[in-house]
Amino acid sequence: MNATMAFKKFAIIVVTMTALAAFNAQAQPADSSVPVAAASSAKAARKADHMLEKAVRKALGKDKAVDVTNLTVRARNGVVTLLGSVPEQGQVDAAAQAAQGEAGVLSVNNALTVKAVAH
Template sequence: MKSVDFLKALSGVVAVVVACNVYAQASGADTTAAPAAATTSAKTVKKADRQLGRKVRAAISKAQGVDVSNISVRARGGAVTLTGSVPDQGQIDKAGAAAQGVAGVTSVSNKLSVVQQ
């Protein structure tokens, strides 16, 4: 009788070990799929940042009296950074205002400098 109880207990333990092993393998498969989703998401974010940067540059180029030839625009998550040089202080202000007016821009870091040409 003791050997029958022992075999029942042993088969129960084996069933639990097999179930845990199957669960661990299934969980491992899910975690390998997550980086692919993260990569896709990162690509989407970068694409949106580039698109916002292009929109800001286009808005600055449409602003009257702003020379965009030496202005670089970087966008990251709605935050826009303007770097480069312009001939006078008025263009710095106009470029910052034009960038702030673009939909999707949350903040503008205006690091433009005045360089006489």
């Protein structure tokens, strides 16, 4: 097959695909709720995660047994992850208990490490 024939076949395919796409295209009504609902749901989930992170940070800050200086809290769908370091092993356990005690926390992934504070 020479280049001219190949180009003609390609052109026919492109025109056919374009025509099919135009034929199948349907206008979406302005009040279509599917994309809006998905975006709204995702936004609500992010907000809930943020609020849960904030609540856990607040609980950890109130817990005198936990040094929160190098501690980060992440939440996703009720699963809280504790990241960073604390000076003593007991604080790792105390942080997990404080986080688990917050309303809305389904589980805690405790990724804290023990790192002695330099004096």
